Amino acid sequence: MGKILGAAALFLSAAVLLFHLVFHPAPAGIWYAPDSTPQGSTHRPILLVPLDSRPPCKDFVIDGGKIIGREIVTPPAAYMDYYTQPGNTESMRAWLTEHLGNADTAILSVDQLLSGGLLAAREAHISDTDIASLAAYLRTLHAAHPQVSLHAFYILPRAVPQDGIEGWRERRALLAYARLLGRAGEGLPVDEDEMERLRTAFPSAYLQKYLAHFEESTALAAMLIGLTEEGVLTRLVLGQDDGEEHSVGNLKKMELAALLEKKTIAPERAMIVHGADEIALSLLARISVDELRARGGEAPRISLRYADAAMRDMVFPFMAVSNGSTAQEKIAMLGAVQSDMAGSDLTLLLSAGDSDADTLGSRSSAASAVKEMIAAGTPVALVDLSRHFRAEETLLPILIERNVPVHALTAYAGWNTASNAIGTALAEAVLYHCAMQNAVTVQExxxxxxxxxxxxxxxxxxxxxxxxxxxxxxxxxxxxxxxxxxxxxxxxxxxxxxxxxxxxxxxxxxxxxxxxxxxxxxxxxxxxxxxxxxxxxxxxxxxxxxxxxxxxxxxxxxxxx
Incomplete structure (x- = not known):
């Protein structure tokens, strides 16, 4: 009976397939690519403890894993943060301890493990006991699974005062005062009278709370640097959240950079970068580059091109450095190599539209350049920035108007900050490049x-x-x-x-x-x-x-x- 049922099922399946081919034929020579992941991967999953539950911090990494054929395993939603509600750090650590042995790599948000997510970390008080407890946990984790690479990242505080500091006038005055503190700390001239005026515009307790947040964060970052030197952490990335050109955060970042110089840590194992939400995806791309090189491949060679030369030196909102510095920093973070156009594997084209700076006229020539590169078979990752977050400042509408084949781009990003967009576009492009270097079959x-x-x-x-x-x-x-x-x-x-x-x-x-x-x-x-x-x-x-x-x-x- 079982054989009869099996034969009947096989016949029915064949009949359905024949019906489909006869009455719904695919165009000649066209394949409709399947959604399934290629079989035969020898890699175990990568564990991800996301910065928070927002899609860029979690879903982008999962989707990036699909490009390279790697499964990204994340914690249960019940353990994660939800908007202003912090995640359950105790359950998160227990989950990580339980599942780490099934992975060969983990990407870990320290903000999630310690405070329950980025928003919670912005308000959290970090005690010496908290820092010591986290250090002990990470050492125990590494000792139990020394074969698993731990790639950790931690986000340094943003310049904007904590939400717990009340009063919009007081917060605005405190931020202005902190900017002047940053300038003074860098040895730049400041208006002393203005500093004194601002100093009287908010209670002393607000300033103490604000500055303490940076001190606590710096102590935590120093501990993580120590764990990297010990070998507990395979790699450490310290990101700067919503930076500014002059801030208290920049001064503390300089302290941490000086500490790194004193340590016996290779630069590719510990770095300070600008950005936050895109860092987990960037770490996934870096892991992919490391694996490619371990198999004898070469690091991706990336050329930088700007829609207008002036866009390289522009400093866009929520950034402490220029677009060009950010792009160079992200290339180095990914383990890639900056190259000229002739010798590159892909080109990062950065368009930074600013109606106030009259850069919109550059979009026509940039669209022509994109069209030419695509026609020549050059992989192009497009970063499409807008200073005022408006469509009329972006390049994409011009590409569509000029019939440039937009889906031929290797990557695209036009997110809210330069570090987010540059980091996302580069990570996607590098993941795609590495995956294709490893592909053997047409199906792959x-x-x-x-x-x-x-x-x-x-x-x-x-x-x-x-x-x-x-x-x-x-x-x-x-x-x-x-x-x-x-x-x-x-x-x-x-x-x-x-x-x-x-x-x-x-x-x-x-x-x-x-x-x-x-x-x-x-x-x-x-x-x-x-x-x-x-x-x-x-x-x-x-x-x-x-x-x-x-x-x-x-x-x-x-x-x-």
């Missing part, structure tokens, strides 16, 4: 290409269509109905409505873009002939605010060798 190249196109399509939909257009329309409708604070949605009253607005507007925007020649244009990458026929975007608000969305992109892709 097909899977890698699909995964990268999903990442790329999601970045275009969120960074360009949502953050530059849809978010303003959603916020406008909410405000017209009486909700002025869209940064704090009411889950019981307007969250579902906001999600409906988001779904409708973003679907309308992406479907409109999908009909353009730029997004439907066929292109060739790594020997595969490709065309994206539909973006297939779904999105919703993961937190009760409109600033970020959780997005899934499952583009329909025609692929043929």
């Amino acid at each position: 190249r097909v899977h890698i290409t699909r995964a990268n196109l999903s990442f790329l399509t999601g970045r275009i939909a969120e960074d360009a269509f949502y953050l530059k257009e849809t978010i303003d329309r959603v916020n406008g409708v909410l405000r017209s109905a009486g909700w002025q604070n869209t940064a704090d949605l009411d889950l019981a009253r307007n969250w579902r409505w906001a999600n409906d607005l988001l779904s409708y507007d973003l679907a309308r925007r992406t479907e409109s873009a999908d009909t353009t020649a730029a997004l439907r244009a066929p292109f060739v990458q790594h020997g595969l002939h490709l065309r994206v026929t539909r973006s297939n975007i779904t999105a919703y608000y993961p937190w009760p605010r409109t600033f970020e969305i959780r997005m899934e992109a499952q583009p329909a892709v025609e692929i043929s060798p």
